[in-house]
Amino acid sequence: xxxxxLIIIRLVIGGTFIYAGYQKALDPYTFSxxxxxxxxxxxxxxxxxxxxxxxxxxxxxxxLITGFLGRGATYVLLMLALVFVVARxxxxxxxxxxxxxxxxxxxxxxxKDVNGFMIDALLAFALIIELWITRLWTAQKTQAAxxxxxxxxxxxxx
Amino acid sequence: MKKAVIQALIVLLIAIAPAIATGLWHPNRPDxxxxxxxxxxxxxxxxxxxxxxxxxxxxxxxxxxxxxxxxRTAPDAINLRMDTWDKLIVMVRQARQFSxxxxxxxxxxxxxxxxxxxxxxxxxxxxxxxxxxxxRGWKAWEKVIR
Numbered sequence: 001x002x003x004x005x006l007i008i009i010r011l012v013i014g015g016t017f018i019y020a021g022y023q024k025a026l027d028p029y030t031f032s033x034x035x036x037x038x039x040x041x042x043x044x045x046x047x048x049x050x051x052x053x054x055x056x057x058x059x060x061x062x063x064l065i066t067g068f069l070g071r072g073a074t075y076v077l078l079m080l081a082l083v084f085v086v087a088r089x090x091x092x093x094x095x096x097x098x099x100x101x102x103x104x105x106x107x108x109x110x111x112k113d114v115n116g117f118m119i120d121a122l123l124a125f126a127l128i129i130e131l132w133i134t135r136l137w138t139a140q141k142t143q144a145a146x147x148x149x150x151x152x153x154x155x156x157x158x
Numbered sequence: 159m160k161k162a163v164i165q166a167l168i169v170l171l172i173a174i175a176p177a178i179a180t181g182l183w184h185p186n187r188p189d190x191x192x193x194x195x196x197x198x199x200x201x202x203x204x205x206x207x208x209x210x211x212x213x214x215x216x217x218x219x220x221x222x223x224x225x226x227x228x229x230r231t232a233p234d235a236i237n238l239r240m241d242t243w244d245k246l247i248v249m250v251r252q253a254r255q256f257s258x259x260x261x262x263x264x265x266x267x268x269x270x271x272x273x274x275x276x277x278x279x280x281x282x283x284x285x286x287x288x289x290x291x292x293x294r295g296w297k298a299w300e301k302v303i304r
Contacts, residue, residue, distance in 0.1 A: 025176075025180065027186055028180055028181075028184055028186060028187055028188055029186045029187065029188050029189075029301045029302070030186075030301075030302060031188075032188030032189075033188075033203060033302070036203070037203075043192040044190070044192070047181075047188045047189070047190060048181075050188055051177045051178075051180045051181040051184075051187070051188065052173060052174070052177040054180075055173040055176040055177045055180065056169070056170065056173040056177075058173075059169060059172050059173045059176075060169050060173075063169055069165040069168055069169055070165075071161065071162040071165050072161075072162050072163070072164065072165020072166035072167070072168060072169050073165070073166070073169050074162075075162055075163075075165075075166045076166050076169045076170060079166075095209070096209055097208050097209050
């Protein structure tokens with residue numbers, strides 16, 4: 001049951017990041033304009049980030065789904081989601097309208113920015129849940145393995 | 159925890175390779191050198207900035223040949239060239255609905271002589287208009303209009 005839930009949650013989170021990264025990777029110029037619009041970093045850092053972030057999202061998303069480097073990918077995605085939350089909150093507080101193409105398209109508007117903030121916050125929350133469930137599942141597995149070992153030892157004493 | 163940190167570092171490293179490729183070879187890669195607007199010039203990002211009240215009313219003037227203008231241009235741009243000046247200057251005057259309306263002239267790129275001539279003539283003959291030339295011209299627009 002826990003395993004099935006883990007698979008579903010990883011598929012949803014990983015899929016969301018892969019989709020978002022793919023949309024940005026298709027059009028790095030437009031995404032760079034969005035990153036520059038946040039006015040949080042120097043120009044060259046914003047441009048570097050705008051070509052790096054989409055691929056990081058795609059690769060970490062794939063790792064999360066496949067399980068290859070999965071634990072590390074979860075931390076990377078959590079860090080990304082938290083950075084997005086802080087950046088969006090900062091832009092909203094400064095009254096800056098971001099033309100973010102985080103999920104494709106280039107419409108803008110306050111409502112869209114608020115929706116983007118909510119999605120990022122939701123993703124961060126889902127990733128924390130994922131980490132918690134993974135820990136729970138790993139603990140259960142370890143406990144089950146220990147119990148099996150003990151039972152086997154009792155059943156066949158040397 | 160140590161294992162997770164190492165894994166995270168590997169994920170961060172793997173993403174560098176495609177990012178470098180994107181930055182170097184993607185057809186729509188961002189500009190690595192920061193575009194700077196000189197006097198009488200404006201950056202596309204500034205002229206389109208929805209947060210900037212000074213640029214709320216912008217009229218685009220495309221000085222490229224009509225055939226190219228017809229295929230693709232900036233939103234609601236007027237195609238004004240030296241050879242169509244007399245016919246179309248009325249349209250430019252009529253487009254000025256607000257006192258703070260700004261006119262941004264663009265040609266093929268920064269070196270397009272048509273854009274420079276049209277901007278100079280507009281400044282000279284229509285001194286009431288606030289005229290700018292667009293840094294990188296149509297090449298700047300091309301990246302945001304597809």
